[in-house]
Amino acid sequence: MSSTQRDSGASTNSTEAKKTDPRWNEKKCSWASYMTNSPTMIVMIGLPARGKTYMSKKLTRYLNWIGVPTKVFNLGVYRREAVRAYKSYDFFRHDNEEAMKIRKQCALVALQDVRVYLTEEGGQIAVFDATNTTRERRDLIQAFVKENGFKVFFVESVCDDPDVIAANILEVKVSSPDYPEKHRERVMEDFLKRIECYKVTYQLLDPDDYDKDLSFIKVINVGQRFLVNRVQDYIQSKIVYYLMNIHVHSHSIYLCRHGESNHNVEGRIGGDSELSPRGKQFAHALRDFIDEHKLSDLKVWTSQLRRTIQTAEELGVPYEQWKILNEIDAGVCEEMTYQMIQDSFPEEFALRDQDKYHYRYPGGESYQDLVQRLEPVIMELERQGNVLVICHQAVMRCLLAYFLDKGADDLPYMKCPLHTVLKLTPVAYGCKVEMFYLNVEAVNTHRDRPLGKNPRDSALIHRRNSYTPLSSHDQVKRPRLYSAGNQPWLPLAPTPSALMPERLQSQARTGGSCLSPCAKDSTLMAAKKLVAVFASE
Amino acid sequence: MTNCPTLIVTVGLPARGKTYISKKLTRYLNWIGVPTKEFNVGDYRRECLKIYKSFEFFRPDNEEGVKIRRQCAMSALNDVRQYLSVEGGQVAVFDATNTTRDRRGTIMKFAEQNGFKVFFVESVCEDPEVIAQNIVQVKLENPDYMNCSSEEAIEDFMERIKCYETSYQPLDEDLDSDMSYIKIMDVGRRYLVNRVVDHIQSRIVYYLMNIHITPRSIYLCRHGESDLNIKGRIGGDSGLSGRGKEFAKRLRNFLEEQNIKDLKIWTSQMKRTIQTAECLGVPYEQWKSLNEIDAGVCEEMMYEEIQEHFPLEFALRDQDKYRYRYPKGESYEDLVQRLEPVIMELERQENVLVICHQAIMRCLLAYFLDKTSHELPYLKCPLHTVLKLTPVAYGCKVESVYLGVESVNTHRDRPENVNVQRSTEDALQTVPAHL
Numbered sequence: 001m002s003s004t005q006r007d008s009g010a011s012t013n014s015t016e017a018k019k020t021d022p023r024w025n026e027k028k029c030s031w032a033s034y035m036t037n038s039p040t041m042i043v044m045i046g047l048p049a050r051g052k053t054y055m056s057k058k059l060t061r062y063l064n065w066i067g068v069p070t071k072v073f074n075l076g077v078y079r080r081e082a083v084r085a086y087k088s089y090d091f092f093r094h095d096n097e098e099a100m101k102i103r104k105q106c107a108l109v110a111l112q113d114v115r116v117y118l119t120e121e122g123g124q125i126a127v128f129d130a131t132n133t134t135r136e137r138r139d140l141i142q143a144f145v146k147e148n149g150f151k152v153f154f155v156e157s158v159c160d161d162p163d164v165i166a167a168n169i170l171e172v173k174v175s176s177p178d179y180p181e182k183h184r185e186r187v188m189e190d191f192l193k194r195i196e197c198y199k200v201t202y203q204l205l206d207p208d209d210y211d212k213d214l215s216f217i218k219v220i221n222v223g224q225r226f227l228v229n230r231v232q233d234y235i236q237s238k239i240v241y242y243l244m245n246i247h248v249h250s251h252s253i254y255l256c257r258h259g260e261s262n263h264n265v266e267g268r269i270g271g272d273s274e275l276s277p278r279g280k281q282f283a284h285a286l287r288d289f290i291d292e293h294k295l296s297d298l299k300v301w302t303s304q305l306r307r308t309i310q311t312a313e314e315l316g317v318p319y320e321q322w323k324i325l326n327e328i329d330a331g332v333c334e335e336m337t338y339q340m341i342q343d344s345f346p347e348e349f350a351l352r353d354q355d356k357y358h359y360r361y362p363g364g365e366s367y368q369d370l371v372q373r374l375e376p377v378i379m380e381l382e383r384q385g386n387v388l389v390i391c392h393q394a395v396m397r398c399l400l401a402y403f404l405d406k407g408a409d410d411l412p413y414m415k416c417p418l419h420t421v422l423k424l425t426p427v428a429y430g431c432k433v434e435m436f437y438l439n440v441e442a443v444n445t446h447r448d449r450p451l452g453k454n455p456r457d458s459a460l461i462h463r464r465n466s467y468t469p470l471s472s473h474d475q476v477k478r479p480r481l482y483s484a485g486n487q488p489w490l491p492l493a494p495t496p497s498a499l500m501p502e503r504l505q506s507q508a509r510t511g512g513s514c515l516s517p518c519a520k521d522s523t524l525m526a527a528k529k530l531v532a533v534f535a536s537e
Numbered sequence: 538m539t540n541c542p543t544l545i546v547t548v549g550l551p552a553r554g555k556t557y558i559s560k561k562l563t564r565y566l567n568w569i570g571v572p573t574k575e576f577n578v579g580d581y582r583r584e585c586l587k588i589y590k591s592f593e594f595f596r597p598d599n600e601e602g603v604k605i606r607r608q609c610a611m612s613a614l615n616d617v618r619q620y621l622s623v624e625g626g627q628v629a630v631f632d633a634t635n636t637t638r639d640r641r642g643t644i645m646k647f648a649e650q651n652g653f654k655v656f657f658v659e660s661v662c663e664d665p666e667v668i669a670q671n672i673v674q675v676k677l678e679n680p681d682y683m684n685c686s687s688e689e690a691i692e693d694f695m696e697r698i699k700c701y702e703t704s705y706q707p708l709d710e711d712l713d714s715d716m717s718y719i720k721i722m723d724v725g726r727r728y729l730v731n732r733v734v735d736h737i738q739s740r741i742v743y744y745l746m747n748i749h750i751t752p753r754s755i756y757l758c759r760h761g762e763s764d765l766n767i768k769g770r771i772g773g774d775s776g777l778s779g780r781g782k783e784f785a786k787r788l789r790n791f792l793e794e795q796n797i798k799d800l801k802i803w804t805s806q807m808k809r810t811i812q813t814a815e816c817l818g819v820p821y822e823q824w825k826s827l828n829e830i831d832a833g834v835c836e837e838m839m840y841e842e843i844q845e846h847f848p849l850e851f852a853l854r855d856q857d858k859y860r861y862r863y864p865k866g867e868s869y870e871d872l873v874q875r876l877e878p879v880i881m882e883l884e885r886q887e888n889v890l891v892i893c894h895q896a897i898m899r900c901l902l903a904y905f906l907d908k909t910s911h912e913l914p915y916l917k918c919p920l921h922t923v924l925k926l927t928p929v930a931y932g933c934k935v936e937s938v939y940l941g942v943e944s945v946n947t948h949r950d951r952p953e954n955v956n957v958q959r960s961t962e963d964a965l966q967t968v969p970a971h972l
Contacts, residue, residue, distance in 0.1 A: 207727060225710070228728040228746065234885060241743050244733065323871060369825065383736060 038151045039118035040235060042127045043141055045156035047202060048195050049168040051222065052157055055243065056129040057429050059155075062242055065402045066375060067368070068235065069123045073114055075130035078106040086178040089194040094201050107137065111144050118150060125235070133202040135210070153236050154216035155243065156205050161221055165195075172428050222248055246382045252295075253381055253403070254388040255396050256421040258307035259283050260442040263335065264418065267443075270327060270334040275310045278440055282419045283314035285438040289421060290315060290388070299387045301325065301377075308390045319390075324373045327392035331364025338447065353450045356412035367412050370398050378402050393445055403431045413449045418442035541654045542621040543737055545630045546644055548659035550705060551698050552671040554724065555660055558745065559632040560931045562658075565744055568904045569877055570870070571627045571737065574620050578633035581609040589681040592696040597704055610640070614647050621653060628737065629653075636705045638712075645716075656738050657718035658745065659708050667724055668698075675930050725749055744881070750928075753887040754797070755905070757898050758923040760809035761785045762944040765837065766920065769945070769971025772829060772836040777812045780942055784921045785816035787940040791923065792817065797888050803827065803879075804892045813892050821892075826875045829894035833866025840949065840968045844961055851964055855955040858914035869914050872900050880904055895947055898924075905933045915951060920944040945971055 042059070044052040056072045063070040082102055083091070091099045107130065117123040132138055138154075145152045159165060169191050173179065179187045205211045205218060207229050217240050218227040226244055231237050259279025263271045275283065290298065300317055302308035303325035312319040333341050333348070342349045345362075352359040360366035374395065381387060381399075389399065393416050401411040403424050416422075419442045423434040545562070547555040559575045566573035583589070585605055594602045610633060620626040635641055641657070648655045662668065672694050676682065682690035708718055710729070719742050720729040728746055733739050761781025765773045777785065792800065802819060804810035805827035814821040835843050835850070843851050847864075854861040862868035876897065883889060883901075891901065895918050903913040905926050918924075921944045925936040946969040954963035 224732055225714075226728070226730040228730065230726055231746065234882070237743075237747060237885065240746065241739075244730065244742065245739055323874070372825075380736065383739065 038149055039123065040125050040151040040153060041114060041118070041141070041145055042125060042239065043132055043138070043152060043154045044127065044129050045132045045138070045154055045205065046158065047133065047198050048131065049165050049173065049191065050157040050159050051168065051219075051248070052131075052155075053129055053172070054248075054429060055155060055157065055219070055246075056127045058246060059239065059242065060125075060127055061402070061405045062378070063125055063239075064405070064407070065371065065378070066238075067371070068125055070125040070127065071117055071123055072127045072129050073110045073117075075103075075106055075110055075128075078110050079103060080177055082106055089190050089197060092194050092197040094197060107140070111141070115144075115148055119148065131198055133198055135203045151232060151236075152215070153232075153239065154205060154214055155239075156216060156218045158204065158218060158220050159222060164222055175428075217243060219243060242379070242382075245379055249385065250425070251385040251387075253386075253424045254421055255399055255416075255424065256286070256388070256390055257392055257396055257416060257418055258302075258305075258311045258390055259286075259440075260418050261307040264443050264445055267337040267339075268335050269338070269341075270330040272305050272307075274306050278419075278442055279307070279311070280314070282438060282440040282442070283311045285419075285440050286311065286421070287315050289436065289438060290317075295386050295388075297385055299384060300390065301387060302390045303327065303392065303395070305392070308392070311390050322377065324377060325389070325391045325395055328367070328370050328394040329361065329364040331361035333361050333364070356449075357408040367394060367398065367408075370394055371401075374398050404433065405430075415446055418445065541652060542626065543628045544617065544621070544644070544648050544653045544655050545628060545741070546635055546641065546655060546657050547630070547632050548635045548641070548657050548708060548718075549661065550636065550701050551634065552668045552676065552694070553660040553662050554671065554750075555634070555658075556632055556675070557750075557931060558658060558660065558721075559630045561748060562741065562744065563628075563630055564904070564907045565880075566628055566741075567907075567909075568873065568880075569740075570873065572625060573628040573630065574626055575630040575632050576613045576617055576620075578606075578610055578613050578631075581613050582606060583680060585609055585612075592693050592700060595697050595700040597700060610643075614644070618647075618651055622651060634701055636701055638706045654734065654738075655717065656741065657708060657716060658741075659718060659720045661707060661720060661722045662724060664723060678930065719745060721745060744884070747881055747884045749885070751887060753889075753928075755883060755888075755926045756797075756800075756890040756923055757901055757918075757926065758788070758890070758892055759894055759898055759918060759920050760804075760807075760813045760892055761788075761942075762920050763809040766945050766947055767972055769839045769841075769969070770837050771840075772832040772838075774807050774809075776808050780921075780944055781809070781813070782816070784940060784942040784944070785813045787921075787942055788813065788923070789817045791938065791940060792890070797890075799888055801886060801889045802892065803889060805829065805894065805897070807894070810892045810894070824879060826879055827891070827893045827897055830869070830872055830896035831863065831866040833863035835863050835866065839971070841965060844964045848961075848964065849957055852955055852957040852959060855951055855964075858951070859910040869896065869900065869910070872896060876900050876904075906935065907932070917948055920947065945969065 042056075044056055046052050053072075053074060053076075056074070060070045060072045079102070080086070082105070090096060094100070110128065110130075114126040114128060117126055128141065130137075132141065132154075142152060166188070169188055170184070173191050174184060174187050179190070205214070205216055207216075207218070207227060211229075213230065215230045215232050215236060217229075220226065223244070223246070226240075228240055231240060259275045259282035261273045261279055262276050263269070263273040264279075265276050298317070300312055300315060300319035302312045302319055302321050304321050304323045305326055308325070309321065330336075333345065336344070338349075348362065352361075357367045360369065377389075377399070381389075389396075391399070394412075396416040397411055397414045400406070400414055400416065400422070406414060417437075419438050419440045421436045421438065423436065425432045425434075545559075547559055549555050556577060556579075559577070563573045563575045582605070585608070586594070593599060595606075596602065613631065613633075617629040617631060621629050631644065635644065635657075645655055669691075672691055673687075676694050677687055677690050682693070685693070708716070708720055710731075714731065717732045717734055717738060718729075719731075722728065725746070725748070728742075730742055733742055761777045761784035763781055764775040764778050765771075766775075766781075767778050800819075802814055802817065802821035804814045804821055804823050806823045806825045807828055810827070811823065832838075835847065838846070840851075850864065854863075859869045862871065879891075880901070883891075891898075893901070896914075898918040899913055899916040902908070902916050902918065902924065903910075908916060919939075921940050921942045923938045923940065925938065927934045927936075948969060950967040952963060952966040954960075954966070
């Protein structure tokens with residue numbers, strides 16, 4: 001099962017599309033309202049230690065990776081800003097009036113930041129990560145959302161398994177900034193009391209009555225059961241699907257490239273060549289590596305190109321071939337060396353260096369296309385246990401970017417050398433990375449980012465991205481996954497087409513690339529502590 | 538993708554959409570390549586009990602009725618076993634009310650004995666309007682009510698539902714917490730999903746959560762005639778011919794006439810579909826996954842040239858057009874995989890016009906009309922013709938509208954001789970005329 005993901009999904013409600021009438025004459029207004037899908041606020045709900053932050057971060061990482069600008073707003077961070085030193089769980093007692101005032105104030109400040117992100121900074125989805133356990137708080141949020149014309153989707157995590165909760169606390173709370181002294185029992189004790197404070201006023205989502213008109217998913221006991229209510233649009237349906245596929249069982253994902261190929265040796269890109277002798281050696285080494293690590297029930301996936309298949313054959317275990325793991329299609333540049341490309345297509349060569357993520361080879365693909373077609377692989381990796389993925393350089397960069405939360409700027413320059421296995425193990429809020437070089441020499445196929453950032457010549461980029469002429473007036477400017485909830489990341493250049501005399505209103509929202517590493521801004525604590533970042537430069 | 542065969546078991550009172558869901562799910566799974574078959578216990582009962590008299594048969598105190606119904610269920614389960622264990626089926630959909638815990642227990646035991654996984658799909662609905670609609674749409678056509686008037690049929694059916702109501706034990710969050718199921722409430726307003734254990738169940742859940750029953754139509758057509766079409770060449774990325782542009786204009790008129798509410802328009806990323814859409818003067822979306830099948834080394838060739846340069850490939854393709862992959866290109870099977878997200882999005886949407894290509898349109902059509910992989914590559918999708926698909930009862934109504942602009946014919950039937958040793962003449966027997 002290997003399918004290519006499509007590049008856009010219309011998601012507007014008919015209510016939005018109803019703004020168009022008659023459809024034939026007001027092209028750009030209806031287009032703008034159709035494409036400017038209301039930004040969505042995802043609101044987490046649940047007692048402490050129910051995995052809200054885990055889900056927030058993971059979801060945010062996924063949405064950014066598929067090109068939907070998303071950011072987490074963690075109320076705990078705001079609270080720590082406001083109240084420098086955390087003393088004890090007393091702060092969270094519901095009868096602690098002063099604390100309640102501070103906490104509410106923090107919520108309001110956070111909501112302001114959400115508004116700015118969604119209306120001025122080009123964000124499409126804001127994840128509001130807090131307990132939000134009272135109706136009062138949720139009503140406040142709903143009023144805010146209504147006022148600003150956002151959609152809202154609630155994600156409630158309900159868990160009564162004491163083992164899960166205890167494990168949660170140990171894994172992430174013990175290292176929280178609130179507990180610098182890290183004395184385990186003290187932390188556990190205080191935190192459990194903190195939870196009790198919330199329990200007193202916790203009002204669960206009520207699907208039968210009070211909350212029956214809300215859009216939400218209730219995640220019960222870490223994904224054992226889900227209650228899904230009134231999914232409104234495409235992006236909410238994707239979010240539900242994603243949340244239903246992730247799990248917390250420990251597992252490891254191994255990523256590596258095929259063994260060195262004959263084309264690699266000649267410096268040629270693409271093609272479908274076989275393994276060089278050193279490549280074959282690597283395959284043997286890989287077999288030993290797997291035996292050493294005693295991986296139970298390891299699944300092995302390859303692409304449908306010879307070099308990955310040959311590598312897998314040496315392992316002597318069953319493996320699955322996925323067409324969508326094939327290397328990026330270099331179109332007219334297939335099987336050329338970089339020198340040949342520079343000689344035959346100097347302009348293309350330069351354009352690619354200007355914007356390696358969005359650049360699409362004529363007749364071929366871009367990294368952006370790759371990310372789209374790899375989405376089902378990511379979804380399936382989330383569902384699985386231990387998997388070894390034998391793939392290719394560009395493909396591996398895309399997969400790695402997902403796990404390590406790298407944005408479009410960094411993705412195409414991540415280092416994925418031949419004959420090296422990366423072991424990714426989800427840990428707390430991130431991913432631990434271990435690198436294993438299997439001691440078989442190989443050529444280096446990595447091309448660094450060119451020195452000195454060239455100013456982007458947007459006209460050229462537009463011409464390149466519009467591989468075919470004559471398009472709908474904003475097509476050229478849109479990133480591929482636009483209607484998954486994106487807004488254009490480039491300023492809209494005028495087109496020769498008479499269809500669009502003026503600029504679209506969404507132009508006002510340009511600014512940072514919508515593929516900016518949004519998720520990185522989330523809790524600095526977690527980012528520092530828990531991710532052994534794999535150096536990409 | 539799946540190892541253990543899976544038994545999907547529907548649960549619900551009559552007129553809750555169980556058969557609708559069963560048939561749709563079966564169609565979808567088969568289309569994505571998972572051999573699936575549905576087993577409707579009502580059909581077995583009709584076989585057994587040639588004539589249906591009245592709802593009395595379904596009364597819980599009708600001993601004979603109960604015995605016969607039980608036998609029918611057993612018979613159906615036997616066929617399920619045959620299909621999954623012997624005939625190579627992967628998924629069986631057991632479509633019946635299965636409203637008692639007892640009946641479901643029997644089924645689960647059966648599944649355990651045979652090494653099948655079980656996934657329940659329960660449909661719960663109390664909206665009288667939806668139920669009435671249901672009855673009118675599908676029950677009145679039912680063989681059970683062939684000889685009655687509509688009022689009589691409706692009345693009898695309502696009584697039938699009552700017979701089940703008293704003994705109905707819906708799936709329970711606590712008592713059934715170890716079972717894998719999805720509970721669909723009020724036609725998709727709400728879902729309860731419990732213990733999804735593998736990939737196929739997760740796909741089924743995702744599919745069920747994306748379908749709806751709001752009336753709408755899907756319009757499928759190809760781009761206008763292109764320059765390469767005229768020359769008899771396949772693939773490539775050429776622009777519209779004069780006649781193709783004329784078609785685009787006519788298409789615009791056609792859409793205006795049809796006055797379709799909130800129509801969404803999708804094209805591929807190739808010139809010919811984009812140019813066609815441009816003439817419509819309204820916003821449209823481009824999907825790379827709607828691009829025509831990649832003919833690899835044969836791109837932009839005429840069939841005559843393919844026969845000249847790759848006679849072996851040409852013959853192999855005729856032998857198994859669905860699975861055959863052009864060297865460095867794609868197969869219809871690959872197409873289906875890349876079109877799956879398009880299908881999923883089409884399910885979510887309401888009125889949509891898809892301007893695409895011959896092979897693509899065949900794949901989409903095969904999904905809506907439940908065509909097999911043998912029929913799919915030979916479905917007729919002529920240029921300058923719009924197909925309007927309207928979901929109706931358990932299937933799809935198709936209206937074909939030719940917009941009156943002439944074009945070349947690009948349809949190549951399967952020639953008689955598919956042997957690799959065949960003569961050039963035999964190979965080119967069915968090639969349509971071109972410049």
